[in-house]
Amino acid sequence: MGVKWAAYAVTSSSAVLSDALESGVNVLTSSFVLFAVWLASRPRDQDHPYGHGKVEFFSSGFEGALILFAALSIAVVAIARTFDPVTLENLELGMAIQVVVSVLTFASGQLLIHQGKKLSSPSLVADGIHIRADAITTVGTLIGVFAVWITGALWLDTAVALVVAIWLGWSGVKVVRVAVGGLMDEADPEVLQRIARTLQENRREGWLAPHHTKVMQLGQSIHIDLHMVFPAYWTIERVHDDSKQMEKVFQQEFGERTEVMLHMESCTSQSCSYCCMEDCPIRQHEFVKKLTWDSALITAPHRAKPIQEDD
Numbered sequence: 579m580g581v582k583w584a585a586y587a588v589t590s591s592s593a594v595l596s597d598a599l600e601s602g603v604n605v606l607t608s609s610f611v612l613f614a615v616w617l618a619s620r621p622r623d624q625d626h627p628y629g630h631g632k633v634e635f636f637s638s639g640f641e642g643a644l645i646l647f648a649a650l651s652i653a654v655v656a657i658a659r660t661f662d663p664v665t666l667e668n669l670e671l672g673m674a675i676q677v678v679v680s681v682l683t684f685a686s687g688q689l690l691i692h693q694g695k696k697l698s699s700p701s702l703v704a705d706g707i708h709i710r711a712d713a714i715t716t717v718g719t720l721i722g723v724f725a726v727w728i729t730g731a732l733w734l735d736t737a738v739a740l741v742v743a744i745w746l747g748w749s750g751v752k753v754v755r756v757a758v759g760g761l762m763d764e765a766d767p768e769v770l771q772r773i774a775r776t777l778q779e780n781r782r783e784g785w786l787a788p789h790h791t792k793v794m795q796l797g798q799s800i801h802i803d804l805h806m807v808f809p810a811y812w813t814i815e816r817v818h819d820d821s822k823q824m825e826k827v828f829q830q831e832f833g834e835r836t837e838v839m840l841h842m843e844s845c846t847s848q849s850c851s852y853c854c855m856e857d858c859p860i861r862q863h864e865f866v867k868k869l870t871w872d873s874a875l876i877t878a879p880h881r882a883k884p885i886q887e888d889d
Contacts, residue, residue: 579605581679582716589672591726592659593719593738596652597676600712600746603648607641611705618699631796632761637701639757641708645750649743656739669727676720684713698799698833700760704753711749715742763794770873772831773802778871780827784809784820786845786853787869791876799835802828807881809853810844811860817842843881851885 582598585591614637622629687710694702722738725731770793777788786807794801806824808817825838845853850863866885869875875882 581675585672585675585679588668589723590667591669591672591719591723591735592656593722593735593742594672594676595655596739596742597712597716597719599651599655600645600648600715600742603644604709604712607644607708608705610640611637611701613637614701615699618701628794628801629796629799631799634699634701635757635760635795637757638704638760639754641701641704642750642753642755642757645708645711645746645753649747649750652739652746653743656736656743659736659739660733669723673720673723673727676716676723680713680716680720683709683716687711687713698795700756700795704756707749707753711746715745718742718745760795765877766793766795767873769793769795769800770877773804773828774871774873774876776827776831777824777876780824781871782820782823784812784816784855785824786849787882788871788876789878789881790841799837800832801837801839803839803841804876805841805843805881807843807845807849809855809858809860810846811858848884849881852882 579598579601582594582601586594586598614633617633618629618631620630687706687708690702690706690709692706694700694704694706718738718741722735725734725738770791773791773793774788777785786809788804788806790803790805792803794803804824806821808820821838821840821842824840825836828838829836847862850858850861851866852869853861854865854868855861863884869882869885
């Protein structure tokens with residue numbers, strides 16, 4: 579941020595000013611992200627039985643709102659400069675500074691996004707997207723300053739600043755959209771597909787039909803609600819052992835902080851068509867074939883329908 583303000587001081591470019599303003603927002607939002615990640619990592623307590631992970635979505639929403647504010651501020655400055663142009667100076671030095679800053683900023687943004695996805699941290703991902711967007715705006719301002727340096731047309735400087743404002747505004751809207759979705763527990767198709775794939779790849783004999791799956795994103799961890807049909811003649815102890823095994827499978831996929839709430843259901847005669855249990859003492863119908871577990875099946879509100887011979 580300091581380097582960008584120095585670049586503005588030597589060039590008086592509104593495009594560079596817009597980039598410096600955006601970096602100021604970066605510093606403020608990253609400070610809030612640091613607090614949010616620290617708070618989200620605290621263990622659950624009596625007042626917060628699901629933990630503190632939701633604060634990360636508040637952090638993302640706050641960051642998106644500040645991005646929008648920065649976009650509006652840049653637009654106001656650019657429009658004002660349109661009616662009162664300022665002579666630009668030391669453009670060569672300003673461009674050199676922008677090149678170095680853009681490379682370092684883009685690398686920082688990519689690193690944050692990578693770590694955020696690795697840790698399932700929405701606030702880190704949002705901050706990485708913000709910083710990567712900052713790098714792209716720096717490239718945009720560099721192009722604008724270069725165009726002014728070549729042509730001498732001062733209006734290009736304000737035009738680039740307006741383009742940067744529009745780009746930032748769109749980035750801010752997307753960040754806010756993701757944050758609102760997280761706070762509203764919006765279904766994530768990618769996560770549901772991972773759950774279905776994990777069940778499919780680790781299914782054991784007696785795991786008959788998963789359904790009514792719901793997921794709550796809790797910052798760096800998730801809470802999974804899942805209904806599973808088990809053989810009706812299994813003992814409670816056996817069903818419990820298999821449910822613990824299922825929980826371990828999900829923790830291996832999503833991390834040790836994953837919590838699974840499993841609703842155990844006993845099979846009925848309608849389950850026989852997709853139940854391959856050998857020597858089943860209560861079978862009433864012939865086995866037809868196994869179900870293929872996908873995101874549509876595991877999220878269905880009711881257990882799977884019987885399979886017909888011609889299906």
